[in-house]
Ligand code: KG4
């Protein structure tokens with residue numbers, strides 16, 4: 001009989017609750033985004049984020065149970081992301097998860113949020129084809145994982161400074177777009193040519209598999225400063241201006257070129273024929289098309305989830321936990337939350 005898991009993700013500014021049957025059947029996956037609550041401050045305010053999680057989480061759990069058509073008594077385990085993220089936000093999810101596990105007398109499973117992103121592919125395709133190279137391109141992390149099996153992986157490359165998503169969000173912000181900047185940059189990349197301007201492709205030809213996006217961000221800032229008169233004359237931030245479309249498109253082309261070059265180079269080095277792409281930036285149509293094209297050329301099997309499962313969601317967290325439940329890898333109720341990846 002397949003187990004039913006209830007999972008919680010409150011790592012950053014999205015509150016998400018999911019209910020999963022077995023290892024991949026989503027019974028409910030509800031996410032509330034706080035972007036609008038932080039907009040007036042120009043970025044996520046940690047204290048405000050924790051309070052918001054607290055305000056909505058119980059309501060979200062009730063709604064998820066209702067949508068799944070199940071009762072608390074039917075839950076077999078509780079999953080929760082306990083790192084990395086904003087400490088105050090993580091603590092809200094973790095305390096609720098611990099209370100539920102204690103009250104329901106069922107196991108608690110703490111999950112690494114970044115490690116969970118590739119599990120969105122299990123929800124999409126069924127079991128992962130190992131060995132595989134996972135590229136996670138999220139707002140806070142960009143990393144490459146060489147995975148032999150579940151829970152047996154090595155981080156072979158990561159961003160030495162800003163994550164690709166963070167860089168995209170900041171560049172969009174330079175042009176006055178609210179968080180998250182990815183969708184508007186993706187729109188620009190689909191509508192305008194990506195070769196109108198030439199921006200840096202950091203660390204592209206370095207031998208290791210690490211990334212760096214802060215230099216590109218600075219180059220964009222300089223570009224905006226030098227061209228502010230030309231580019232800052234509009235007052236409608238919802239539509240793409242035809243003067244800035246090619247700039248954003250060329251910028252995104254730099255990001256995509258680096259991600260593609262580094263990922264496929266790592267796959268070649270580690271002799272991997274399967275690649276998965278996950279995390280919020282993987283929702284970009286432009287990025288997906290570019291990866292598909294390269295995968296076809298290199299005869300690689302490529303996996304990526306639908307956009308809703310690319311961005312933060314508790315279903316991927318519960319999915320990873322379902323694999324831990326199977327091998328009875330549980331955590332104690334003194335499980336801690338911590339902000340960093342390692
Ligand atoms: O995985 P995620 O939701 O959060 C973290 O774990 O950090 O990723 C957030 C990132 C942001 O940089 C956001 O701009 C980007 O994903 N993003 C997108 C799209 N939706 C979100 N980028 C491109 N196209 C999208 N549709």
Ligand code: ZN
Pocket residue numbers: 113117138139279280311312
């Ligand atoms: Zn994430």
